[in-house]
Amino acid sequence: MPAPTTLGHVLLGLLHQQPRSGYDLRKVVVSTPMSLFSDSPGAIYPALRSLQKAGLIQVEQAARGGRRRSTFVPSARGRAAFVAWLRQPPSQDDITRLWPLLMLRLAFMDGLVAPADVTAFLARLQTGIDAHVVELEAFLAQHRALLPPAARLALESGIHDARGRSAWLTRARRQSSRSRRSPA
Amino acid sequence: MPAPTTLGHVLLGLLHQQPRSGYDLRKVVVSTPMSLFSDSPGAIYPALRSLQKAGLIQVEQAARGGRRRSTFVPSARGRAAFVAWLRQPPSQDDITRLWPLLMLRLAFMDGLVAPADVTAFLARLQTGIDAHVVELEAFLAQHRALLPPAARLALESGIHDARGRSAWLTRARRQSSRSRRSPA
């Protein structure tokens, strides 16, 4: 059984929050602002199948009442696999190209990884995003003369994005460590 | 012949900048900060084939010297198709989920669409991104109590991203209209 796909991991994460059926998962995926995926049944049901076959989730409750419906929960191995996914250090490529997915991982971390790991995650993101800023600015400096206006705007947008994320990270990290000292 | 895929359109755009071979395109895709795709030959060569079969690009120069190598240029129909792609008004879904692709489209607009169209494009982006901010903030307001800290951080990151993009757009639009009045 191959490692779960991105969608598989996300479904696994949602099942950690509460037991859900495939139908529930589809609804969450559309109603959530983090929607990276479509709600196509042709993606979700096969993904659930594969998680089940890999032993990462189990049917918690089948067909209560008359209506056919099964809700899933993560197994112990599923929890371990999911936590491992969360703790996986982001690559530079993840940071420059898959930021929304990293934010989704962050959103799942509560209660599953230690606060110190969240801190480390955010720190890694910042060094990565800062490196990206440097890279983009070097590119701009090198090509400034050749870049026509719209292309330059697009590049500047990328720089602005990355700078904004770095600024957000400094605040988020401060806030995160503060709340760790004085929890609610 | 089906409509070109996203990768197909990007390749078409790169060929508008200058004639290139498949190998050249691979190099550009990796060396460019806008790299949304991998440089896998298994993606690029078939995409070129399909563009060629659709009559959107032509071989400009084959095997000069001894080494086998063909460079491609867009045909008239290819140019029309690409411009149509650029001018296509972004959907709300594009704006919330495919921003980097929209920036790539922006980067290709110079010389292919009228400056007024660039302006319209940027204006559309701003109404879309502002709507997204409103949506995310509504979600936050509604779920603030239930959201554990990391999940809340992730959501706030999305809001911060979108706000930053809106701010960038106001400046970019001002700059764009100014440079249109007094071109270099």
Add this chain to the structure above:
DNA sequence: GATCACATGTAAGAAGTTACATGATTCT
């Protein structure tokens, strides 16, 4: 009793990734 929301699934196809294969040319 017709229609809608619930709930799950499959079939066909598109598109990309990885990995391998194949040669030519240049460099040392």
Add this chain to the structure above:
DNA sequence: AGAATCATGTAACTTCTTACATGTGATC
């Protein structure tokens, strides 16, 4: 001669999308 780079291509596989199919329970 051997190695690295140039340059193109294919085969197998994975995954998602679209579209359809199927049936149940609730609602009007």
